[in-house]
Amino acid sequence: MRRRWTIGTLLLGLAVAALAVFNLFIAPGGTPPSGLQPSAVQQSGGPQGTATSAPAAAQSSSADKVTGVPNVSGLPTIRESQLPAEGRRILALIRQGGPYPYTRDGVTFGNFERVLPRKASGYYKEYTVPTPGESDRGARRIVAGQAGEKYYTPDHYESFKFIAEGK
Known part of the structure; x- marks a missing residue:
């Protein structure tokens, strides 16, 4: 037929x-x-989706002084000194290779939300940033890429900020 x-x-x-x-x-x-540039207005990544007027080129041009990794994600930047104390402690543990407080620390982060730059499976690892008063792991995480870039999410992957280490 x-x-x-x-x-x-x-x-x-x-x-x-x-x-x-x-x-x-x-x-x-x-x-x-290729050939298309992202919009100059970048999303803050917060639940409300508020926009900032900072151009992506300005956000991505600064390299962080500890690892020398530039912010090529176009995401807002947070200085290491602006992280909660628990986040700074987890960054120190990541730098020294552990030991980590949770068994799920260091597992592959799938980036299913597609907020972070797309990379091959297994590129990102996630680490828990403890939240005082929470009975479980809470919502805060640091996600580290194989090239040394690190991102902080206070809201369980809804939004991310590039961590400028050493600042």
Whole structure:
């Protein structure tokens, strides 16, 4: 039996292809096709999605002094000194290779939210930043990339800030 392609079938195929392109390149956290620059207005990443007017180039040009890793993510920056005391302690443990307070520390972070730059599976590791008064691990984490970049999330991956270490 020979299959006939109808206009509806072709339109459905085009719609699926358009959705795939949207998910890969346009959806939050997607990588734009080469030659396209991110918008000068960057999302703060907070739950309200408030925007900042700082250009991505200005945020990404500063290298952190401890690791020399530039902020190429376009995410807002937080100085190491601005982290909660528990976050600074976890950064020190990450630098020395542990031991970590939780068995889940050092496991692969999947970046399913696609807030951080897209990388190969296994590129990011996550570490718990203890929250005083919480009976469990709480929502705060530091996520470290293989190139030495580190990100802080106070709200369990809803938003991230690039950590400028040594500042």
